[in-house]
Amino acid sequence: MTVDIALPGIELKRDFSLKNHNSFGVNSTARAFVRVTSEAQLFYLPELLSRYSSYLLLGGGSNMLLPDFYDGLVVKIDIQKYSLRESGKDVLVNVGAGVNWHTLVSDSVKRNLGGIENLALIPGNAGAAPIQNIGAYGVELKDVFVCLRGMDLEKGELKCFDLAKSEFAYRDSVFKRKWKDKLIISELWIKLTEANYHQPNISYAALKDFLIQKNIFQASISDVFNAVVDIRKSKLPDPEKIGNAGSFFKNPVVSEEKLNSLLEEYPYLVHYPVADGLTKIPAAWLIDKAGLKGASKGPVGTHNFQPLVIVNHGGATASQIVDFAGWVQKCILNQFGILLEPEVNIVQSGENDGLLQYRPHSGNGA
Secondary structure, eight states, X not given: OEEEEEETTEEEEEEEEOGGGOTTOOOOEEEEEEEEOSTGGGGGHHHHHTTSSOEEXXXXXXXXXXXXXXXXXXXXXXXXXXXXXXXXXXXXXXXXXXXXXXXXXXXXXXXXXXXXXXXXXXXXXXXXXHHHTOEETTEEGGGTEEEEEEEEXXXXXXXXXXXXXXXXXXXXXXXXXXXXXXXXXXXXXEEEEEGGGOOOOOOSHHHXXXXXXXXXXXXXXXXXXXXXXXXXXXXXXXXXTSEEEXXXXXXXXXXXXXXXXXXXXXXXXXXXXXXXXXXXXXXXXXXXXXXOTTOEETTEEEOSSOTTEEEEOSSOOHHHHHHHHHHHHHHHHHHHSOOOOBOSEEOSOOSOOXXXXXXXXXXXXX
């Protein structure tokens, strides 16, 4: 690895290992790498990016599958900023894109501020949260989102987005579509509520049942936080111990006609109504029902307790992980007639026969 001074205050590193920058633990190498630690440095990026045919914006690396070699510039967004401003019963939190999401949640709970306690232990950094509109246990980022600011790479200027302009949907946003490859999120603002005025959301069945089992009927912010942490730890593997990127696939949404067809064959099918006559089916249920829980091929497999998570048992390459994920897709498609859509961002192509669509990826990584 060699180091150059790319622009004022920014070191450019060549042939940089990304193994410690992705939760899958794949041994990926970037042709060039820079770390951005302030919003001011973003103004230098358009000129720097113009020197490369491709670039990748990287946050915590927790929702990505990196290639063995990335032939371009990787930009690590590491803006650490955190401040609070009280406004009556609410508290406005301003957080930099590089702040670890769970650290933010944990700190908010310690301050007795409610609104994101259900989103505990979601891996990644704050800058990725709006892109995916992260959600868990009945709560999504959009429920507390106020606005964000980021660098428009085409115009070289900062741009602000409020809730309406962000166009949030299930695991989706305008930043994932229209502004993909065009915007670097630098910071965001969320609105939390003081405990005396906050009603914790325990509508999600698994969370509610867990609290009841603990004889908790009037849950506090910390009760919900601790319950979510316990549930997630019991179901999801720790990336520090076994490589993974969390849920690999999205939960599919099907029409009423498709649901009725499935119920004829699988009367105990788990499903949840969403809107407009559509129904969400847990991808984990489909994978489990297909007999793929704990299945493996070489160093890649589904987790023994949560089949929605694909794990790297050690030494797996990106192409091996993709091949395995494609095999899972085919099995589900053949048995249920449902094509699972990846939730993980697959950064760059390799050899595969097609269900997972490869494309160079940019936009704030998780």
